[in-house]
């Protein structure tokens with residue numbers, strides 16, 4: 001299937017599809033800014049009490065949280081005491097279109113985690129298993145600085161470079177694959193205020 005830009009999706013492994021330059025970067029970034037004014041980026045902690053490297057916030061009916069009590073989804077932002085900001089329609093539309101293009105129809109995410117990585121920050125290897133609905137895929141959108149994403153498929157690490165505007169979809173046989181992000185690299189022309197942003201859209205319930 002071809003996307004709107006005429007490129008075919010790249011099948012990285014069964015259930016793992018990379019859609020390059022698939023999103024409207026400027027719109028998404030302005031929506032991240034709008035969400036963060038209502039639900040600020042913060043460093044959540046591991047159950048052991050260690051702050052996570054990536055700063056996070058959420059939008060949509062459910063938000064992923066981590067603290068001393070573990071990892072879970074909450075309808076209320078523990079920082080503000082208010083519901084998470086509404087999921088911008090641009091996020092929902094993109095997620096559905098990306099999932100569909102990757103072969104996962106009828107994706108209805110109810111949670112969008114927004115990760116913000118400073119230079120030098122990554123995310124350790126983990127599996128996304130806090131969702132009750134793991135039939136649905138994960139749609140992961142990259143913005144800002146380039147990331148080196150790694151995913152373990154049948155015991156083998158696949159390295160995927162994710163540039164601004166790229167969307168990675170993983171589901172089906174890859175839904176519970178272990179994955180992580182290598183520390184974001186400094187670029188010659190990158191400013192201290194440059195970040196990598198990631199939208200992770202999931203169906204939690």
Ligand SMILES: O=C(O)CCC(=O)C(=O)O
Nearest residue numbers: 115128140149181198200
């Ligand atoms: O930032 C990314 O590309 C991946 C984020 C991720 O794996 C997660 O939030 O669970």
Ligand SMILES: [Fe+2]
Nearest residue numbers: 126127128179
């Ligand atoms: Fe993840």
